[in-house]
Amino acid sequence: MNLSWMAWTLPTALFFGSILLLLITMAIWEYLSPGGNPRVGILHFETTRGDRLFVSLLGSAFIHLAWLGLVGPNLWWALALSAVYAIGVFRFV
Structure with a gap:
């Protein structure tokens, strides 16, 4: 399989690996605790x-895109902001 047309750098692989890990974690969580208690938030x-x-x-993607456009390519602070955003979403939404 020739994947030379893709930019498979270490950050790209870590990004997609993280999303895969999130999906697997959510699947295991759903298996162990079905339903997840739907709730009404903000x-x-x-x-x-x-x-x-x-x-x-989705929000994290927009945070990163905005960070790239407004600040530049150093995305560590955007990652931290996205983590805080994700915690807020899981807590209040």
Whole structure:
């Protein structure tokens, strides 16, 4: 399989590996504790753990894109901000 057309650098592999790890973790969590107790948060509609994971990943993508456009390529602070955002989403949404 020739993947030379893709930019498979270490950061790219870590990024996709992290998302895969998140999905596997959520699958195990759902298997061990089915249902996940859907709840209504600040968005005023019912969300599950999977919904909150999706919202946190989507928001993190926008945080990183905004950081790239406004600050530059040093993304460590954007990663920290995304982690805080994801914790907030899982806690309040």
